[in-house]
Amino acid sequence: MVGLGKMGLSHFAMVNAHPRVEAVGCDGAGFMVDVLSRNISVPIHRDYQTMIAKERLDAVVIATPSRLHAPMVTAALEQGLHVFCEKPFCLDWQDSERLTKVATDKGLVAQVGYHYRYVGAFQEMKRIVDSGALGRITHVLAEAYGPVVLRPKRGTWRTQKSEGGGCLYDYAAHPINLLNWFFGTPSRVSGSVLTPIYSEGIDDQVTATLGWDNGPTAQLSVNWSDESHRKMTTRITMIGTNGRLFADRQECQLFLRASDLALPGYQAGWNLRYTTDLTQDVWFYLRGEEYSAQLADFITAVAERRGAAAENDFASAAQTDRTMAMVIANAETGAPVGAPPLVAKPANGPRKRGWFARGA
């Protein structure tokens, strides 16, 4: 376990409690390392290079400031270690793609911590999108809001652009990653605006328009200076020719104009599914099943020598890094990044209508 900050401590507790794991910790210095090293039996190293050279490790979980991800993951892969890296993966998407190739060539399990892909409601959304039951999806709204930066303040690494701070990397990465999961890397990004509200030099608010070939247009709307939310809230809304689909961490709501054989159990009209019903119990619960479940998948893939991650592999996280780079480039120059999306002719509508039919 590398990096014992906010995410790192949480990951550490979960992996350390896992019956198939024997954990070793690592952090540069500081109060927490000091306290932990005197109070727990797990050895805590101060130096990453020494740790990966000396300990007989199978895998590393990296939860350091984002700028350190690329060099640390590189070193781990060179040692032949499986890697779970906190999001965002690399600040330079070319590093992400290079490391994806290294991990694949070596047959190592390489995963990134986009935990929303482990939330039952978003998994259901993915299943519905893939079933095609929504018809042609044309319209998407991807949002995230929360109370992180509420006043001007002294900086931590999260408020330094060069360290991987800012609302885009910290917050917007999540809805973007979900869009990548559903639709892939966008072919074009336009209208991006990265706005500081309280911060200096970094964004507290992100808006952008993403388009896919023969796919939807998505509006991205993200703000981490919104105190009306108790904690981070992420939600995706989609409109297709056969209905409307909404999901957040708690629930998945689907309105279908007509039921679809590809989606048994869902009827015309409104359908509701709750994350609590869609979720399997975990071996150790700390702050939501999704955090435990993603680590369980990683640990299982490593222990059973599967050679690849079940979900959130490096390639998928590289798509998100690539998309964020497009947003940044677009925001800096004002010029759209990527080619205008190809638009397929409206295919057969959900049903034929007579001249005087009103709606469906």
Next chain:
Amino acid sequence: MATMDRLLFGDNQFFGINHMSEEKARAQAMRFQSTQAIMDVLDVAYDEGIRTFMCTTHDRIAEVADRVRGNPTRYAAFQFYPCMPYAHKYANAVTEHGMVGALRHFMPADGLLATALAGGKALATKEVDSIAKVLIDMEMKMFVGTRTPVIFIQNVFTDLLLGMGFTRALRIFDDHIREKYGAEPAYISMNMPMLLDALEREGIERPIICSNINKIGFRMSGGFDAYLDALRSGRVRAVAMSVYASGAIPADEAIHWISELPGVESIVFGASSAGNIRGTKALVDKYMGVAA
């Protein structure tokens, strides 16, 4: 040893926490933004004979404590089971100020410990213990002059410390709650069987642990059977939460099932309507004997 009431009133509904729907959570947050709205619901529960309010050390609870202190006749038997700390307060502070900054943020500014933290040098074990105690005392400030016979540590903190193997911190909590407050230390956890073993290794016998206990095994990490074994062993004084499993189990069936389990001393539930409060109270009276 303090005897706990059969039925405890929880506070999730007052703070926009709803495991099923963010829309419902927001509607609740709107409804309960005035302390009077919270008091109105607490009054219904209190008048039904539910006299224990198991609540987070959220800033808003300070206002409830003020009301209770301010009317000792009306609330003669009212008691709090504080659950500390309010986790988001700490999590947001860590994001905003960093780890040490957040700790300093919650310490008395003029204290020696804040100065020690500011120095940035390694702290002695004794100083770490002192910091933990000061943080507990800060959380308890709002309850001065009220009855707090049982004091919980919140599940995110319990389980974080449990997962890391830093269970000595739980021992510090346990000792401090007994010594300074003369109260019964208690633990909320999502991993009850694992926690019970760990507390016993720290020399804490028959702890009060509040965890999910419900007929369908919803969020009973470590496994349904391990929970039942722990309850039958007599090693734990259990408080059951999520007995309805977020509405998945009909109320009558849920309470009936719980009432036949050994080791469950109390049920904690949250509700915002008089009907639901009375309904649960009636079921607990029916199956578990008249609730104190």
